[in-house]
Amino acid sequence: MAPKKPETKKEEAKAAPKAAPAPAPAPAPEPDRPKEVEFDASKIKIEFTPEQIEEFKEAFMLFDRTPKGEMKITYGQCGDVLRALGQNPTQAEVLRVLGKPKQEELNTKMMDFETFLPMLQHISKNKDTGTYEDFVEGLRVFDKESNGERLTEDEVEKLMAGQEDSNGCINYEAFVKHIMAS
Numbered sequence: 001m002a003p004k005k006p007e008t009k010k011e012e013a014k015a016a017p018k019a020a021p022a023p024a025p026a027p028a029p030e031p032d033r034p035k036e037v038e039f040d041a042s043k044i045k046i047e048f049t050p051e052q053i054e055e056f057k058e059a060f061m062l063f064d065r066t067p068k069g070e071m072k073i074t075y076g077q078c079g080d081v082l083r084a085l086g087q088n089p090t091q092a093e094v095l096r097v098l099g100k101p102k103q104e105e106l107n108t109k110m111m112d113f114e115t116f117l118p119m120l121q122h123i124s125k126n127k128d129t130g131t132y133e134d135f136v137e138g139l140r141v142f143d144k145e146s147n148g149e150r151l152t153e154d155e156v157e158k159l160m161a162g163q164e165d166s167n168g169c170i171n172y173e174a175f176v177k178h179i180m181a182s
Contacts, residue, residue, distance in 0.1 A: 039097045044118035076106035089123045
């Protein structure tokens with residue numbers, strides 16, 4: 001009888017039980033979104049001068065498309081009028097002050113100047129502050145792989161102070177929440 005050949009490494013690998021692959025790391029938990037305060041026009045104090053209000057009224061009238069010049073605009077025109085008056089609200093901000101209307105309501109619902117004026121006051125007071133969604137969307141633009149943006153250690157230490165996950169990526173939603181809470 002011929003001597004038995006020793007098993008090769010390839011055969012040993014086949015005979016050895018296969019180890020289960022390491023589980024993928026769990027995705028970072030979704031941060032709680034800050035509670036969004038609803039816009040309440042009745043709580044807005046109008047601080048414009050009578051001369052400013054007259055100017056605003058004239059601009060508002062330029063957007064009035066009603067047959068009898070009723071001093072009304074559609075909800076969809078609100079952002080345009082705000083921008084014509086020197087404001088630069090995001091579409092999200094405009095929709096928020098309008099009460100988040102449905103898409104079809106933007107062209108059908110109307111508002112008068114007295115309804116518009118508190119919205120203008122609110123937008124003009126808050127024009128430099130961004131919302132949670134604004135910050136997240138701004139950071140998302142730079143996140144090419146949708147996994148957080150990799151930064152140098154020095155940048156992380158200076159800007160994030162421990163906001164990175166185990167992979168060294170930044171959860172920008174949690175980061176924005178942290179920044180807005182500061």
